[in-house]
Amino acid sequence: MNWHTRSLAFLAVLTAISAAFAQSDDHLVLDRAKSLYAQSTFAHGYRHGYEEGFHIGDQDLQMGRRLRICDKISEYKQGHTHFRQMFGDKPTFEKGYRHGFSRGYEDAFSGREFQAVKGGRVAALGLATSALNSIQLHAFDNGFATGYELAWKNSMRNGAADLEYLTQHCERTADPQLKERETFCQGYARGLLFGAAQNGEFNSAVVARNVTAH
DSSP: OOHHHHHHHHHHHHHHHHHHHHHSOHHHHTOTTHHHHHHOHHHHHHHHHHHHHHHHHHHHHHTTOOOOOGGGSGGGGOGGGTOOGGGSOHHHHHHHHHHHHHHHHHHHHTTOOOOHHHHHHHHHTTOOSOOOOHHHHHHHHHHHHHHHHHHHHSOOOGGGOOHHHHHHHHHHHSOTTOTTHHHHHHHHHHHHHHHHHHTTOOOHHHHHHHHHHO
C-alpha cells in the first residue's frame, strides 16, 4: 500500500469516527452517567429536556417575565429536534424530554441549582456498560420511567433511598408475569433514585451511602 492509498484510508477512518460522534452527543460519550443514558432512552431524553427547560426558565427569570405553562412554550414540544435514531425509541425519548423540560424550567425559574447532573450520577452508580439485548433494554427503560414517575408524584423517604432495597422490593411485589422482571426492577429502582434526587430529597448521608455501596 503506497503513501497516497494509506492517506485515503486514514481519512476514511477519520470521516467515519467524525460521523459517529456527530450522531452521538456528550451525554453518551463524556458524561459520568453515560451508562444510564445508553440504557434508558427516557433518562437521556430527560437530560436533553432539562437542559433546554432550565435555559428557557433562566431567561424568563432574568427578563422579569411571568411564569409560563410549559406546554405553551414552543421548545417544550421540540424533543424530536434533539433525537437521533441511535438513541432508541423516539416516543420514549420525547416523553423523557417533556418531563425534563418541565422540571428544568421550574428549577431555573424558582432560582434553584441545576439538578440533572446529580440525579443522573446517583442513578448511574454501579451501572455497567450495557450488555442488554433489545428486549431487556426496553424492560429497563420502562422500569426507569415507571420509577421516576412514581417519585415525581410522591415524596420518597430518605431512609428508603437504597438501590438494593428498592430493587428487591420491586422484585417481591411486581407482577410475576412481567417479562424481564429482574431487569425492569433494576431500572425501576434507579428511576426512583433519579426522581428523588430531582426532587431534592437526598441528604448528603444518603448520597454518600449510595456512592460507597455501589
